[in-house]
Amino acid sequence: MTTKTTAEEPEQTVVRPFAAFLQEQSGGQxxxxxxxxxxxxIEAIKETGKGGSISLKIDIKPIAGTDGRTLTVTDSVAAKLPKTERPKSIFFATDDGNLSRSDPRQPVITGLRELDTPATKTQLRSAN
Structure with missing residues (x-):
């Protein structure tokens, strides 16, 4: 917007705040x-400790058949959130090309059982 002043003063351009445009574009959406x-x-950054970004794209085009002062304004917003690390698992490769949670080369121990000893009967000793 341009304002006219006296012949001695140059013309001044008043720039409208961008924040005002953001609040009005697409009905505030x-x-x-x-x-x-x-x-x-911000929540994703706090959770992952990694950075991210937000991109705003604004397209402005004149409407055909007007004096160039009537414009269409469209917008798009994209967020690049930091990715969380997926948990890792350990598997062993078998001879036939499959994955196994237990090492096929490790012998299986059988006959183990849990003892029924209450914790109160066990006394700790110190070696001084």
Whole structure:
């Protein structure tokens, strides 16, 4: 927006705050979406200890047949959240090419049983 001043003063351009545009675009949905994505990003960063980002794309085009002052404005928001590490498992390769949770080369111990000794009967001793 340009304001006219006296002949001695140059013209001044008043720049509208970007935040005001964000709150009005798409009936306020853009501002709400950005707020939610920012909140989700911060939670994911706290959980993973890794960084992420939010990208805002705004497309502005003149409407054909107008004087160039009537514009369409569209937006898109993308969030890149940090990925959580998936848990790892240990498997052993068998001779026939399969995976096994137990080592096929390790002998299986049989005949083990749990003792029924109450903890109160066991006394700890110290060696001084």
């Amino acid at each position: 853009l501002h709400d979406e950005l707020s939610e994505k920012l909140h989700g990003l």
